Amino acid sequence: MGEYELLSKIKSPHDVKKLNGEQLENLCTEIREKLVETVSVNGGHLSPNLGVVELTVALERSFNLPKDSIVWDVGHQAYTHKLLTGRYEQFDTIRKKGGISGFPKRAESKYDDFNTGHSSTSISAAYGIARAKHLMGDQSYTVAVIGDGSFTGGLAFEGMNNSGRFNKNFIVVLNDNKMSISPNVGALSRYLTTVRIQPWYMRVKKITEKILSHIPLVGKPLKRFLQGGKSKLKNLVYKNTLFDCFGFTYLGPIDGHNIDELENAFECAKKVNSPVLVHVVTKKGKGYQPAEDNPGGFHGIGQFDIDSGEPLSSHRGFSAEFGKTMCELAEDDKKICAITAAMSGGTGLTEFSKLYKERFFDVGIAEEHAVTFGCGLAAKGMRPVFAVYSTFLQRAYDQLLHDAALGKLHLVIGVDRSGIVGDDGETHQGVFDVSILNTIPNTTIFSPAYFDGMRKSLSTAIYICDSLAVVRYPRGGELYRPDDFGEENLSYDVYGNPNCKNLLITYGRLFSYACKAKETLAKQGIEICILKLCRIKPIDENAVDFAAAFENVWFFEEGIKNGGIARNFSDLLCCTSFCGDYHIKAINDKFVKQMSVSEALHELKLDNDGMVNTITKNLKEKN
Numbered sequence: 001m002g003e004y005e006l007l008s009k010i011k012s013p014h015d016v017k018k019l020n021g022e023q024l025e026n027l028c029t030e031i032r033e034k035l036v037e038t039v040s041v042n043g044g045h046l047s048p049n050l051g052v053v054e055l056t057v058a059l060e061r062s063f064n065l066p067k068d069s070i071v072w073d074v075g076h077q078a079y080t081h082k083l084l085t086g087r088y089e090q091f092d093t094i095r096k097k098g099g100i101s102g103f104p105k106r107a108e109s110k111y112d113d114f115n116t117g118h119s120s121t122s123i124s125a126a127y128g129i130a131r132a133k134h135l136m137g138d139q140s141y142t143v144a145v146i147g148d149g150s151f152t153g154g155l156a157f158e159g160m161n162n163s164g165r166f167n168k169n170f171i172v173v174l175n176d177n178k179m180s181i182s183p184n185v186g187a188l189s190r191y192l193t194t195v196r197i198q199p200w201y202m203r204v205k206k207i208t209e210k211i212l213s214h215i216p217l218v219g220k221p222l223k224r225f226l227q228g229g230k231s232k233l234k235n236l237v238y239k240n241t242l243f244d245c246f247g248f249t250y251l252g253p254i255d256g257h258n259i260d261e262l263e264n265a266f267e268c269a270k271k272v273n274s275p276v277l278v279h280v281v282t283k284k285g286k287g288y289q290p291a292e293d294n295p296g297g298f299h300g301i302g303q304f305d306i307d308s309g310e311p312l313s314s315h316r317g318f319s320a321e322f323g324k325t326m327c328e329l330a331e332d333d334k335k336i337c338a339i340t341a342a343m344s345g346g347t348g349l350t351e352f353s354k355l356y357k358e359r360f361f362d363v364g365i366a367e368e369h370a371v372t373f374g375c376g377l378a379a380k381g382m383r384p385v386f387a388v389y390s391t392f393l394q395r396a397y398d399q400l401l402h403d404a405a406l407g408k409l410h411l412v413i414g415v416d417r418s419g420i421v422g423d424d425g426e427t428h429q430g431v432f433d434v435s436i437l438n439t440i441p442n443t444t445i446f447s448p449a450y451f452d453g454m455r456k457s458l459s460t461a462i463y464i465c466d467s468l469a470v471v472r473y474p475r476g477g478e479l480y481r482p483d484d485f486g487e488e489n490l491s492y493d494v495y496g497n498p499n500c501k502n503l504l505i506t507y508g509r510l511f512s513y514a515c516k517a518k519e520t521l522a523k524q525g526i527e528i529c530i531l532k533l534c535r536i537k538p539i540d541e542n543a544v545d546f547a548a549a550f551e552n553v554w555f556f557e558e559g560i561k562n563g564g565i566a567r568n569f570s571d572l573l574c575c576t577s578f579c580g581d582y583h584i585k586a587i588n589d590k591f592v593k594q595m596s597v598s599e600a601l602h603e604l605k606l607d608n609d610g611m612v613n614t615i616t617k618n619l620k621e622k623n
């Protein structure tokens with residue numbers, strides 16, 4: 001490893017076009033080695049990228065980038081695209097502070113046509129791009145590349161429905177590897193299996209030609225192309241599929257690891273004067289045995305040992321604790337149901353899915369549906385718990401508001417990855433959920449700091465609350481817990497001398513940083529007391545009354561300031577006799593870039609150093 005003779009010389013897709021068959025094969029091998037080597041150090045999305053090496057090479061050769069446009073859905077599989085579009089030299093910085101992103105970014109390269117991170121957007125975005133080009137008389141091609149998992153998202157179907165009537169070329173490449181993060185689920189997935197294996201979809205050119213001659217508009221040009229002298233399209237078969245019903249000409253299935261076959265299919269797709277769907281079959285994790293054996297495990301991974309495929313670090317996190325608690329509760333209560341939107345592993349629900357199969361619902365990448373489906377379960381007296389990453393819950397605002405809260409339905413949401421998540425960057429930071437949920441009436445939000453608080457909050461959300469109830473917890477595990485801090489209370493805790501002048505308010509994992517800051521400040525002769533909220537909506541009136549007695553109050557919040565709890569708290573304080581100074585440190589109207597969690601908290605001045613510096617500075621200014 002380390003010697004990338006061909007890859008290191010690729011400065012743009014133009015260079016890839018110059019390579020012959022043998023060189024392309026070697027290039028793909030080098031790319032795979034580079035992917036494994038880099039991700040083993042930086043962490044990242046390995047198996048999705050290993051699966052699309054040939055697909056990407058074929059796309060970059062068949063199309064004329066950056067004039068033609070490619071929109072990668074989610075964008076977690078665009079590493080090869082980055083390597084072939086002038087970012088080889090920077091590739092070692094991927095997902096690091098100041099480095100290149102793990103997702104496409106328009107600001108990063110002229111070859112990145114659309115910013116992504118959340119799934120199922122590619123068809124809509126690419127269609128918008130195609131229509132804009134059309135309006136401007138630009139004849140270049142536009143391609144959306146979407147995985148079979150991302151195709152389960154409603155937005156993908158909205159895009160298909162809308163774009164299917166376009167009377168110009170528009171290409172959707174469906175990368176079908178039978179996997180979302182875990183095995184893909186649902187009727188679409190079942191349908192794709194039948195498309196892949198039905199016997200009448202024989203790969204016979206004659207049949208293709210015969211069928212094509214009966215298809216108006218599309219058939220004849222395709223047939224002519226198939227019959228063309230240097231056509232190598234013997235593997236291409238026209239079929240009548242679900243996609244045709246949407247107005248797309250279906251081409252496939254194509255072997256996604258055969259560059260020749262892929263290029264032929266793309267050449268053919270270009271000839272169609274209407275929307276085309278190219279169905280490409282790939283193997284997630286291809287070329288690295290541990291990832292082929294465990295594609296879900298290598299979907300998104302931290303550092304690992306290349307020889308064994310073993311992760312270099314593992315610690316028990318909130319997700320695992322949440323999953324364990326769900327299993328314990330579900331054992332005694334047959335009404336408890338768990339819902340995930342294609343994130344069973346990440347949200348800790350794998351064990352639940354095995355133990356309580358009939359009460360476990362993986363709805364695909366469909367957060368909006370997950371919420372409304374949960375509301376339906378709740379309407380009939382079940383106890384649904386939807387476990388979802390904070391960033392993906394953003395999709396379901398209207399469903400939370402209109403379907404759950406307005407109807408006072410008792411849906412519980414486990415908001416995983418709340419707060420800074422680190423290397424995935426802006427698209428994945430869980431810093432908006434509080435502000436979003438805070439606007440919704442009939443909603444209770446708990447944001448514990450430790451596992452015991454999470455367990456208590458979850459059972460309270462399930463058994464005491466009677467409308468929308470949310471328990472949020474961060475990526476990773478528990479942080480520092482002082483020996484003299486007892487069990488977490490559900491509403492709030494006071495830690496320190498309640499009669500001192502200075503009060504630090506916070507919630508969630510920032511409490512750990514606050515405790516460290518308290519110790520540091522004590523050494524400097526500054527005494528602070530900490531008010532640790534657990535239930536952040538509604539805020540306990542007694543907590544507000546307690547805070548009102550202090551001379552100096554700081555609220556540190558790991559979330560966006562607008563609409564956050566610190567602002568609420570200040571509104572409530574205004575209604576008391578409080579006459580001290582009130583300071584808020586939260587994320588001030590910006591997106592948080594990719595970097596480790598500790599780097600981000602440091603930069604945002606939300607770690608212990610930031611707290612100490614802010615407090616000492618404010619006190620100095622006052623005196």
Ligand SMILES: Cc1ncc(C[n+]2csc(CCOP(=O)(O)OP(=O)(O)O)c2C)c(N)n1
Binds near residue numbers: 048146
């Ligand atoms: C709205 C949204 N929900 C969930 C995710 C998390 N997620 C990222 S990739 C992925 C699976 C995508 O599967 P597929 O599109 O088939 O790509 P593959 O990894 O199989 O290549 C999921 C669920 C996301 N990025 N966006």
Ligand SMILES: CC(=O)[C@@H](O)[C@H](O)COP(=O)(O)O
Binds near residue numbers: 076301346417428
């Ligand atoms: C691309 C995507 O959205 C997911 O794969 C996400 O990156 C997973 O994040 P975790 O690593 O925190 O599970």
Ligand SMILES: [Mg+2]
Binds near residue numbers: 149150175179180
């Ligand atoms: Mg897939």
